[in-house]
Amino acid sequence: MRLFTRTSTRWGAAVAAALLIAACAPGDDGGDDDATEAPAAGDVQTDASQLGDITLTVWDQEVREGQTEQIEALNAAFEEAYPNITIERVSRSTDDLRTTLRLALSGEDAPDVVQANNGRPEMGQYVASGLLTPLDPYAEAYGWFDRFPESVRALASYSDDGATYGEGELYGLPQMGEIVGLYYNKTKLDALGLEPPATTEDFEAALTAAQAAGEIPIQFGNSEPWAGIHEFGFVQNQFSDAETIRNLGFGRPGSSWTSEDNLAAAEATVSWVDSGYFVDGFNGITYDSAWQSFSQGNGVFFVGGTWLIADLASAMGEEVGFVLPPAGASGQNLVTGGISIPWAIPANSDAQDAAAAYIDFITNSDAMTAVTEAGNVPVIEADQQTTEGLQAEVFAAWAQAGSEDLIVPYLDYATETFYDTITAAVQNLMGAEATPQQFLDTLEAEYTAATGS
């Protein structure tokens, strides 16, 4: 009996102690220092060789073919130019980086340079929590405002409370441009006697012709559901206008998911599914097996991003072509895209000047040439590069998208949880589990809740 009392008091004490340790609320780590003073332009040391010996920890997600070699080459060149700086590269797949970044940024020992997706679910939240350094002082010191056009900078700009997306301070710089266009199999399209489609009508005619010839009209894999964002965006771009899609994508008030043009887009998606224009069983096919299957000659069209250029060109050679999405209701070839995942500097980095020097180095003119040589689309100065084959077609599309202001944002940028909402919603729509109206109602509910419109 005595033993029982004694141990139970001890356990009580232990639990009480544990509770005491745990007493502070989550996220409140005592003296909060998100007021890390951003340096003024005059304080920025732009000569990285004067910074002393530094180990720069860089977290990137450049793991696809073409991207790895490009970043490794740039890292080597940077270390050669500044022998006092050693780069410690940590590379992960996009998904893995995303999950680990949250913890890493809030830790004391944060990396110095990270790639953080510019949408609200990531960069928006980080900015709101004061975990990223605003780059404006560096932009002035290095001349980034001149190097990058407003349209590119806006995609990585937030107000400092993270509430407004598209303006405010600059939080990251991209290396590559990115658009989700239409890859097509030249041999198959020639056999059908067709040109690459310029309008939605042409495209639907091509789909019918392909099907009649026993081909798979559109290769598609939506088992990892983010592909659905691109696929639905591709259709929506042909039915809605740029202003609507931008409001919805950036999570700005003023538009509605349940408008008639969006309804037409959702209905067209369903009717294409019902007509069998998409490959059978797309909800059970992974993204990688879909584009690999396309590269092996299964499918006339494939909706995909410019990150696949290197992979598809090396698999298909001259057989693959690329065009902007067909022009639909708006009469414009609207295209989903923007910038590759931008490079940012965590607020807790202890080598911010060196980090800025690194970001400057991997986005300068030489770097843009390196990006091109690795088979990708440089975000700026694309017209100054020499390219051929598929890459040349992509560069032409990218240039047109830039000069005609055709780029609309990824739809999941809209709110912090929109990725989850729209990926499941598109699967449901295309799997005939939800009607177009239900699909749009789901999206509208979250959009209005977030924008308050």
Next chain:
Amino acid sequence: MTPVQQMATPAATVRTPSGRRGRPGEPRRVAYLYILPAVAVFGLFILYPLIRTAQFSLYEWDGLGASSWVGLANYQAVFSEPQLRGAFVHALVLIVFYAVVPVTLGLLLAATMSRALLRGLGFFRVVLFLPQVIPMVVVAIAWRQIYEPEGPLNDLLRFVGLDSLARPWLGDYAWALPSVGIVGTWVGTGLCLVLFLAGMARIPRELYEAARLDGAGPLREFVAITLPSVRGELAVALTLTVIAALKTFDLVYVMTSGGPGTETTVPSYQVYNNAFLLGRVGTATALAIVLTAVVFVVTVVINRIGERGQR
């Protein structure tokens, strides 16, 4: 009781005939020192995280910035949000595939294998147990390929003329969850079989002979002798497989990401998704606490039933 009295007790025992040791079996203070390492490890890696998790579940927190106290609202969400509640329903379905089917199959196989003097019994045992040895991620990737629209399973169905049954198994709204479940069955059956074989090997042969003399057939032998004798193993097998079903994550993560739609989400996947992707740490931890409680209750119930039978 005052501390002084407490202190007095050991001093008083010094003069007893048995010397400093006190009565046999009476714990001494030094004993606490012996269990200290274990308690420290337990406290640091299990108790403290558990308490922190419970605490997080009372806040709304995005995992990055400041948090706000919301009381039990997160628990309310777990039971009212269709997506989160759905995850538990899916886990219940998976229990059928992970626990009920493997235990039944394991029992039948073991009963058959232990009755007949099978040549190469060891070989079959190894083959059936093998799925247990393979890492789940490898299992998941392999099965994902088997289930692909142009994968081996559909090829087989088409080969034997069952074209109408071929489908994108993991992308099909009706079949995705059972398809994941069947992998669980494939993995779990070997474990159950080996457990039951070990249990059945302990049953004295005489019991069966006596039963046979009394005119019992194979079915009667199974119900009257085999089944009661392996009740302990049954409890262990059920505990392990039910827990595996409830906390399943790797198969879903690799094979379906919870899709199509939200047809295959399970509690653990939602914990991961909410905590690391959606930035809803409060909801995620509330879900984790509920899951822990469910696992705890299920384990206790199964073991109570198993023990009651042995008395």
